[in-house]
Amino acid sequence: MVYSLSAKSKRILKNSSSGGAFYLVAKYYIKILSGVVYGATCEGVDVYHKRIDSLRQIKELQKSKYVKSELRNVFFEVKSDLENDKYVLFVGLPCQVFSLSKYLEIQNISNEKLFCIDLICHGVPNKKTFNEYIEKKFPNEIIKKIDFRYKNPFWQEYSIYIKTNKRNYINYKFNDEYLASFLKGYNLDDVCYNCKFKGDNRKSTITIGDFWRVKSLYPKFYNNRGTSLIVVHDEEKFRKVLDYFCRHAEIHAVDFEKALKPNPSYFYANKKPTDNFDIVLKDRNTNFKQKIKSIIKFIFKRL
Ligand SMILES: Cc1cc2nc3c(=O)[nH]c(=O)nc-3n(C[C@H](O)[C@H](O)[C@H](O)COP(=O)(O)OP(=O)(O)OC[C@H]3O[C@@H](n4cnc5c(N)ncnc54)[C@H](O)[C@@H]3O)c2cc1C
Ligand code: SF4
Numbered sequence: 001m002v003y004s005l006s007a008k009s010k011r012i013l014k015n016s017s018s019g020g021a022f023y024l025v026a027k028y029y030i031k032i033l034s035g036v037v038y039g040a041t042c043e044g045v046d047v048y049h050k051r052i053d054s055l056r057q058i059k060e061l062q063k064s065k066y067v068k069s070e071l072r073n074v075f076f077e078v079k080s081d082l083e084n085d086k087y088v089l090f091v092g093l094p095c096q097v098f099s100l101s102k103y104l105e106i107q108n109i110s111n112e113k114l115f116c117i118d119l120i121c122h123g124v125p126n127k128k129t130f131n132e133y134i135e136k137k138f139p140n141e142i143i144k145k146i147d148f149r150y151k152n153p154f155w156q157e158y159s160i161y162i163k164t165n166k167r168n169y170i171n172y173k174f175n176d177e178y179l180a181s182f183l184k185g186y187n188l189d190d191v192c193y194n195c196k197f198k199g200d201n202r203k204s205t206i207t208i209g210d211f212w213r214v215k216s217l218y219p220k221f222y223n224n225r226g227t228s229l230i231v232v233h234d235e236e237k238f239r240k241v242l243d244y245f246c247r248h249a250e251i252h253a254v255d256f257e258k259a260l261k262p263n264p265s266y267f268y269a270n271k272k273p274t275d276n277f278d279i280v281l282k283d284r285n286t287n288f289k290q291k292i293k294s295i296i297k298f299i300f301k302r303l
Contacts, residue, residue, distance in 0.1 A: 001238075002259050003230040004211050005251045006223035017064040017149040018210040019228030020249070025089060025117060025206075026058045028244045035087030035113075037061065038078060040069035044143050045134055047127075049074045049092065051081075061091070064119070066148045066182050067130040068189060071096060075103045078114070087113045094118040094197035094204070101203035115237055118202055120209030120229070122265040123192030125182055133178040141166050148179070155226040156212075185270040195269040206238055207231040213262040221252050229259055231266070 007013055007020030016023055022039070029035040036053045039061035048070040052061065069092070078100060081088050090100055097118040104111055134143060141164035150161035150170065160176045162169040174180045181187040211229035215222040232238045245251045260266050 001232045001235065002254050002256045003232070003245075003251050004214060004218060004221040004254050004259070005228045005230055005245060005249050006221070006226060007249045009248070010225065013223070013225035014151065015059055015062045016226055016228075017062075018155065018208075018226045019223065020226065021206075021208045021228040021230055022091060022117065023058055023062060024245055024248055025115065025241055026061070026091075027055060027248075028241050029087055029089040029115065030055055030058070032244070033087040035089060036081055037089045037091070038074050039091040040065050042146055045131065045146070046070075048072055049096075051077050063147060064149050065146075066124065066179065068124050068126050069093075069096070070127075071099075075100055079104060079107055079109055082109050082111070082113060085113070087115075089115045089117070091117040092119075093121045093124065094202055094207075095121075095191075095195070097202065097204045098197050115241075116204040118197075118204035118207050120207060120263055120266045121192075121195070121197070122183075123185065123188035123195065123270045125178075125187045126189040129187050129189075130178070137178075138162070138164055138169075151225065154224045156210075156224075184273065186273055188270060188272075193269055193272045198269060199267050202233060205232075205234045207233070207266070209263055209266065211259065214259075217258055217262075218252070218254060221250065221254070223250070229254075229263070231256075231260070 005019045005021050007016070007024060012020040012023045026037045029037055030053065036051055037058070038049055038051050040047055041050050041060045042065045047065045047067045049072060050060070051074065052058065078088055078090060082104070090097065092100070097116045101111070101116070104114070143162060143164055145163040147161040150159045152159045152170065157172070159170050159172050160179045173183060178187070207230070209229045211227040214227045221227060
């Protein structure tokens with residue numbers, strides 16, 4: 001089954017990348033099942049997986065971080081939680097969920113109380129690429145906070161927001177060199193161009209992503225603060241959270257083919273572009289400046 005979902009709470013939508021699917025499952029695992037949640041957090045420039053067990057900590061894991069998350073020793077912690085009979089929610093990229101599942105299988109640990117969410121994954125830049133961008137763009141500045149999915153002006157047309165000790169940097173997604181390069185597939189880690197964790201080759205309970213083109217495909221389900229797409233792989237485990245979703249979100253069943261067509265990253269790895277991004281970016285900026293110049297000329301001619 002495939003669903004569209006938008007949380008009813010505006011606060012949840014504001015703090016989520018898309019429709020807040022992750023937040024609601026995390027709340028269910030902590031509040032209703034007294035369980036624990038693992039996901040990626042961002043502290044300064046460090047992106048890493050951490051374990052949380054309280055509602056107020058969920059915010060630390062919300063939002064997409066467009067850099068590879070370090071797993072540190074979380075697999076070991078997940079194993080230990082499951083051995084202690086705890087309910088566990090683990091969220092990560094498809095390759096991370098796959099590795100966790102293999103690790104637990106080898107360790108002979110039951111996954112009955114484990115719920116795994118993987119993301120529709122376009123690929124991710126590695127830490128070295130990210131550090132180079134930060135050092136070049138923010139020399140001698142201390143990074144305090146990064147929001148890779150700052151919903152400004154709105155969900156689909158987002159910006160990057162970086163707070164340093166000196167300024168607040170906000171730039172539209174296609175005008176920031178790191179984000180534009182990521183979205184166009186130029187700066188991904190080499191392994192991502194040959195990713196095998198696509199289509200059905202997943203070990204997650206559900207896959208979540210942005211419901212691109214929902215506005216034209218299912219206008220009634222569109223929310224400009226964010227709409228998530230959910231693909232269910234384990235119906236039995238999902239049924240338990242579905243009731244909770246129905247109470248706290250607008251959720252609707254949608255057609256698999258139709259909903260996933262605008263999101264090829266669910267099925268295929270990104271192809272490595274052969275041209276040079278710096279040249280593409282320069283051309284884009286020149287074209288943009290030329291366009292503005294010709295508009296100004298046109299206005300003055302008419303005056
Ligand atoms: C690198 C990357 C590429 C993506 N590519 C696509 C795509 O091509 N198409 C698409 O539809 N969606 C993509 N997404 C997913 C999308 O951006 C949203 O994360 C997703 O829709 C969930 O939104 P939400 O509102 O439910 O959750 P949010 O509240 O935004 O939570 C996001 C969850 O993802 C986890 N997470 C965030 N960053 C990372 C990371 N770097 N590594 C591991 N886990 C992380 C967090 O722990 C959190 O649990 C991508 C996400 C990432 C991180
Ligand atoms: S594209 Fe594949 S290998 Fe790259 S981060 Fe996503 S799941 Fe992992």
